Amino acid sequence: MRFGHFDDSAREYVITTPKTPFPWINYLGSEGFFGLVSHMGSGYSFYRDARLRRLTRYRYNSVPNEQGGRFFYIEENGDYWTPTFAPVKADLDSFECRHGLGYTRITGSRKGIEAELLYFIPRGHNAEVHQVTVRNKSKEKRSFKLYSFLEFCLWNAHDDATNLQRNLSTGEVEVDGSTIYHKTEYRERRNHFAFYHVNAKVSGFDTDRESFVGMYNHLGEPEAVKSGTSKNTVAHGWAPIASHRLDVTLAPGEEQTFVFVLGYIENPVSEKWEKPGIINKTRAKQMIEAFSKPAQVDAALKDLKEHWTTLLSRYSVASRDDKLNRMVNIWNQYQCVVTFHMSRSTSFFETGIGRGMGFRDSNQDLLGFVHLLPELARERIIDIASTQFPDGSAYHQYQPLTKRGNNDIGSGFNDDPLWLILGAAAYIKETGDYAILDESVPFDNNAENRASLMEHLKRSFDHVLNNIGPHGLPLIGRADWNDCLNLNCFSETPDESYQTTGNRVGRTAESIFIAGMFVYIGPEYAALCERRGDSAEAARARREVASMEKVVLEHGWDGEWFLRAYDFFGNKVGSQENEEGKIFIEPQGFCVMAGIGKSTGQAVQALDAVKERLDTPYGVVLVNPAYSRYHVELGEISSYPPGYKENAGIFCHNNPWIMIAETVVGRPERAFEYYKKITPAYIEEISDLHKMEPYVYSQMIAGKDAAKPGEAKNSWLTGTAAWNFVAVSQHLLGVRPDYDGLIVQPCLPAEVPEFTVSRWCRGTTYIIVVKNSGKGGPPKLVVDGKPVDGHTVPYAAKGKTVKVECTV
Ligand code: BGC
Numbered sequence: 001m002r003f004g005h006f007d008d009s010a011r012e013y014v015i016t017t018p019k020t021p022f023p024w025i026n027y028l029g030s031e032g033f034f035g036l037v038s039h040m041g042s043g044y045s046f047y048r049d050a051r052l053r054r055l056t057r058y059r060y061n062s063v064p065n066e067q068g069g070r071f072f073y074i075e076e077n078g079d080y081w082t083p084t085f086a087p088v089k090a091d092l093d094s095f096e097c098r099h100g101l102g103y104t105r106i107t108g109s110r111k112g113i114e115a116e117l118l119y120f121i122p123r124g125h126n127a128e129v130h131q132v133t134v135r136n137k138s139k140e141k142r143s144f145k146l147y148s149f150l151e152f153c154l155w156n157a158h159d160d161a162t163n164l165q166r167n168l169s170t171g172e173v174e175v176d177g178s179t180i181y182h183k184t185e186y187r188e189r190r191n192h193f194a195f196y197h198v199n200a201k202v203s204g205f206d207t208d209r210e211s212f213v214g215m216y217n218h219l220g221e222p223e224a225v226k227s228g229t230s231k232n233t234v235a236h237g238w239a240p241i242a243s244h245r246l247d248v249t250l251a252p253g254e255e256q257t258f259v260f261v262l263g264y265i266e267n268p269v270s271e272k273w274e275k276p277g278i279i280n281k282t283r284a285k286q287m288i289e290a291f292s293k294p295a296q297v298d299a300a301l302k303d304l305k306e307h308w309t310t311l312l313s314r315y316s317v318a319s320r321d322d323k324l325n326r327m328v329n330i331w332n333q334y335q336c337v338v339t340f341h342m343s344r345s346t347s348f349f350e351t352g353i354g355r356g357m358g359f360r361d362s363n364q365d366l367l368g369f370v371h372l373l374p375e376l377a378r379e380r381i382i383d384i385a386s387t388q389f390p391d392g393s394a395y396h397q398y399q400p401l402t403k404r405g406n407n408d409i410g411s412g413f414n415d416d417p418l419w420l421i422l423g424a425a426a427y428i429k430e431t432g433d434y435a436i437l438d439e440s441v442p443f444d445n446n447a448e449n450r451a452s453l454m455e456h457l458k459r460s461f462d463h464v465l466n467n468i469g470p471h472g473l474p475l476i477g478r479a480d481w482n483d484c485l486n487l488n489c490f491s492e493t494p495d496e497s498y499q500t501t502g503n504r505v506g507r508t509a510e511s512i513f514i515a516g517m518f519v520y521i522g523p524e525y526a527a528l529c530e531r532r533g534d535s536a537e538a539a540r541a542r543r544e545v546a547s548m549e550k551v552v553l554e555h556g557w558d559g560e561w562f563l564r565a566y567d568f569f570g571n572k573v574g575s576q577e578n579e580e581g582k583i584f585i586e587p588q589g590f591c592v593m594a595g596i597g598k599s600t601g602q603a604v605q606a607l608d609a610v611k612e613r614l615d616t617p618y619g620v621v622l623v624n625p626a627y628s629r630y631h632v633e634l635g636e637i638s639s640y641p642p643g644y645k646e647n648a649g650i651f652c653h654n655n656p657w658i659m660i661a662e663t664v665v666g667r668p669e670r671a672f673e674y675y676k677k678i679t680p681a682y683i684e685e686i687s688d689l690h691k692m693e694p695y696v697y698s699q700m701i702a703g704k705d706a707a708k709p710g711e712a713k714n715s716w717l718t719g720t721a722a723w724n725f726v727a728v729s730q731h732l733l734g735v736r737p738d739y740d741g742l743i744v745q746p747c748l749p750a751e752v753p754e755f756t757v758s759r760w761c762r763g764t765t766y767i768i769v770v771k772n773s774g775k776g777g778p779p780k781l782v783v784d785g786k787p788v789d790g791h792t793v794p795y796a797a798k799g800k801t802v803k804v805e806c807t808v
């Protein structure tokens, strides 16, 4: 069952009923100011850091779910409603929500009045625009009241939700005509404030929640709205809100448009006050001026759309498969941009008060993003590398506002360092900017202790070699990619964090996954050394990679598939010998991607075992059989009920590793089949089961051992976005940048018989027309009319358009 449809030409998903199985959200903003907005207008806004600079309040995990947002109420002779359906939930005659790239448009109507709400963040502004158009579609003249409503968060979202003994006394506002200023804590150490403005003369306002809503009411029955009045309150403490009231009269067929602006302003400390106690509003007024007319809003929206057109033109495909086209051309890339900005901080599953930017997460996010905005990727790489320690290990996370490593979680995730090499290599392949390797980058943000980025990569590489266990395999540390495989944790105490507890100190638990990563990523390090003229170091790196490959085949092969790990006691994890958790997805994916066992048969065998034991109608589960009880020696993985999350859920992040691995062994059918199983557009028809947005990937889909296989959770912020884009764009469609040219090596089945990829890279456009037999195998390339050996199209001069014909 569907709850809407794709509108590809508008690049929108159109939701046609408010009753989706879960709030289906969108993200606004791509610079400093961000917002989340659901199809019912709920969500919140923040400046840069969802924890420390939260502008509006939202209550997670509430009943009903939609607790906080930018709502508009309409009241006419005692009848009141919200065009977003919630929070009032009065019956609507029509409802439509269009989530587009960086904007959302929600239209609802009731009894002849239609209201269209447009939400977006104009580029170059720290402001959210809410444009409201009301239309009289009836035959009579109509007079009604239009109310805005949002609730301010007292900046620090964590403190705001927990420290009520203080916060209920600190709230402060100023009202100036049609603008409500939120200035809590501005009197002391903050030099920022927020405002909510409307470009019309208001008939009333409220800034105090209790007065507007009523002490025992919910947001669906605000007292002010019900009574058709406003109380013109000025909040002192308690819960500051902003609500404007506009009295509107429309002739039949008439419409009127109002522009509301939620802005964030920082004043230099010396310019904070206009006069004692009154904030300096100069900057706010400039921002208000910029959006005082609908024409300005139209121009800003047009600018936003053009921005996306430019970005998305860098990689696009035209095939006969609409679902493939819309995922590759629009939604997968859009999600990559969102994950790049948000990391894992804020969604309807991530509360924005917990994790900052992940070291491994951000490096992987880069892989799906670097072709879009390489300058931002460059900055990100330097930020990430700055949180590395001198021994090559790294803070697992850092805070976006301070860019400092997060001491609460610390380091010790032994896969982290290698991801930096992968991220940096991807950036260099995309841009050819080798100079980044010479950038001087601090360790642990200590300006006194710094080295070139290249030296950081060396430390990453060596960190693996300096942390080798009894079988010659890399030590796992707290965990590798699988945060929940905690082999030194041994936790028996309920509130201990699996992530940071190491009750046993040992140098025994080893990871075949990190070994696979080392063999996959090590050659990138060697290639960079070579290109910098350090052949000796390149040769050393290659030797180490080759010997790791041998170790994997000797100690990491279980007979039919790759082992997952050795535990603290040296016992096998992910082996025939285990009663549960016999086979894991991660090493099968990464070892085969690295080419381990490709010529000797293990690669195909491992992938066949994946097919047999891990594949399901909804994707490939992480492990099988699921753990049915808690295993203290394995940690969090066995804490989840069978079929969920890392305990045999379909973790969509590593499904693409299997897709890519299938292309390595040349099996296009399987690769594409796995792709279609988890890719949103292909499973739109089962939205009722899947529950999450049908336009973006979710982190997890419940696996075959779960109560409801196929039900997803944790949409949006997941490495799934980047890796699936890598899989489909670089390995299935097969177009990927390399150091000296664009590799064109498609691997798709016969059901995609021909397609054209347009790829902008290093200032040149490559138009690649592919005729595909579906049998895989080496491509034949003709570049600008001349046959070329191999699968690489050499980079051409900037500004050129290169025509490539490819026959598979
Ligand atoms: C989740 C992981 C997550 C980790 C770190 C675990 O509970 O299952 O997916 O990465 O917590 O927050």
Ligand code: NOJ
Pocket: 344, 358, 360, 361, 480, 481, 482, 483, 484, 646
């Ligand atoms: C989510 C985390 O963000 C990611 O870093 C990790 O690899 C997966 N969970 C798997 O545990």
